[in-house]
Amino acid sequence: MNRNILILGGTTEAYRLAEALALRAGLRVVTSLAGRTSQPRLPAGESRIGGFGGSAGLRAYLREQGIQGVVDATHPFAATMGWNAQRGCAAAGVPLLRLERPPWVAAPEDRWESVADWEQAVAALRCGGARRVFLAVGRQDLGPFAALDDTWFLVRAVTPPDPMPPLHACRLLLARGPFDLEGERALLRHHRIDALVCKNSGGDATQAKLVAARELGVRVIMRRRPERPVLPAASSVEAAVAWVEALL
Incomplete structure (x- = not known):
């Protein structure tokens, strides 16, 4: 049986x-x-x-x-x-x-700020004066960031958001991991990213962006896992x- x-x-x-x-x-x-x-x-x-x-x-x-x-x-x-x-x-x-x-764990060189939700992430970006932000949060969690009306966003998602939230200015990048370190370094440099927003998903497939942010001194707003x-x-x-x- x-x-x-x-x-x-x-x-x-x-x-x-x-x-x-x-x-x-x-x-x-x-x-x-x-x-x-x-x-x-x-x-x-x-x-x-x-x-x-x-x-x-x-x-x-x-x-x-x-x-x-x-x-x-x-x-x-x-x-x-x-x-x-x-x-x-x-x-x-x-x-x-x-x-x-x-979960991912910050290294001593990392510039991470832990938040409980996206509203706290928006507040942290505003307080820190971020101007060019890499949003690696998934296509369903973009809405709260439309409150930042003076910020440019790089949005990476597997499939296009539907509908696309009214972000002030952004570029949509459709891509599926895993992502390598060289590519993530180039991405952050090319778009002059000064802050990265992501979830603490863990795993190897998307960790390279965090290593690249560490190397380039980019601030990371990291959402904690829910209970x-x-x-x-x-x-x-x-x-x-x-x-x-x-x-x-």
């Missing part, structure tokens, strides 16, 4: 976990994707796209599909899904593991695989 595992995915770690588990005999692996991109890359094994309808919808899905274990490998900033996963799994009596990459439930956790795909294997 197959054992059924659900991965709440969308991250690099989720894709790697699905690939590691999909070929195991007696294991059915389903990855759930939020559906925020029009043509998402599909993981190994089965996949489903779209939300569950909150924690109650997730609980119903777990019971209908006979899921025996869930790995929450969503983005560190997908806090709502994290809480829904905790409540839905608890209600269904299904074990839940959080797979999350470690999530306290759960059994793994910081590597290998540890998550071992957790799943222990359920079999």
